[in-house]
Amino acid sequence: MTNTAWDTYSKQKPERRPTNAAGETTWFNWTQYADHGPGAEVLGIRPGATVLDLGCGKGGNLAHVAALDARAVGVDVSLAQLKAAESRWVDAGMVLHRTDAVWFLTESGEHFDAIYSVFGAAWFTDPTELLPAIRERLRPGGVLAFSQRPAIEGCYGCQASYINRSEDEDPLVVKRWDYEPERWVEILHQHGFTAATARVLPAPPGQRTIGTLLVRAHG
Numbered sequence: 001m002t003n004t005a006w007d008t009y010s011k012q013k014p015e016r017r018p019t020n021a022a023g024e025t026t027w028f029n030w031t032q033y034a035d036h037g038p039g040a041e042v043l044g045i046r047p048g049a050t051v052l053d054l055g056c057g058k059g060g061n062l063a064h065v066a067a068l069d070a071r072a073v074g075v076d077v078s079l080a081q082l083k084a085a086e087s088r089w090v091d092a093g094m095v096l097h098r099t100d101a102v103w104f105l106t107e108s109g110e111h112f113d114a115i116y117s118v119f120g121a122a123w124f125t126d127p128t129e130l131l132p133a134i135r136e137r138l139r140p141g142g143v144l145a146f147s148q149r150p151a152i153e154g155c156y157g158c159q160a161s162y163i164n165r166s167e168d169e170d171p172l173v174v175k176r177w178d179y180e181p182e183r184w185v186e187i188l189h190q191h192g193f194t195a196a197t198a199r200v201l202p203a204p205p206g207q208r209t210i211g212t213l214l215v216r217a218h219g
């Protein structure tokens with residue numbers, strides 16, 4: 001049912017704007033807010049690097065990675081999301097795979113200089129399955145980074161997320177994994193990653209208060 005859920009989500013999610021506030025046609029956004037937070041420098045991408053997006057969605061961040069002259073590989077379980085990515089970023093040179101993140105990491109023979117996920121598969125996959133698979137594919141010293149909404153206090157581990165449909169239909173359910181920043185650091189070190197950091201970026205000034213959890217580590 002997960003594919004159906006994410007295809008449903010895809011219909012509700014608007015496309016990225018043509019340009020950001022700086023007038024750029026590609027950019028990296030780790031947060032749920034426009035023109036907010038750090039950019040692709042978190043990943044330390046050099047030209048020629050191989051970079052993997054887990055749950056690339058409509059491909060906005062991956063198109064920016066490709067524009068940095070990296071080999072930009074994206075995986076996503078949703079055909080609707082990937083079709084949107086292909087049609088918007090037709091000339092970007094991204095390599096897209098419709099598959100589950102753990103399956104791709106386990107079955108593909110490719111190694112990566114950076115692996116990232118923005119509110120993507122890293123949030124919606126059991127870390128005890130995902131992190132060992134990432135370790136296999138991340139080059140030594142490579143960067144793993146992912147962002148997601150911070151945990152709600154007291155709600156840790158596997159949580160349910162609802163994707164709403166029409167008023168006559170039950171919402172669809174996907175699972176996500178939430179932990180406090182210090183727990184993410186422990187989990188990453190337990191799985192052999194080094195120099196792990198995790199912090200909550202504050203929301204931009206305004207009415208919204210929920211920040212963004214940004215987690216980073218080395219392979």
Ligand SMILES: C[S@@+](CC[C@H](N)C(=O)[O-])C[C@H]1O[C@@H](n2cnc3c(N)ncnc32)[C@H](O)[C@@H]1O
Nearest residue numbers: 006055056057076077078100101118120121124
């Ligand atoms: C909330 S969207 C975020 C998409 C994109 N990263 C962005 O920032 O717009 C989550 C994405 O992760 C994908 N996804 C969820 N679980 C996945 C999995 N196990 N393997 C691959 N993709 C997955 C969904 O299909 C969806 O496109």
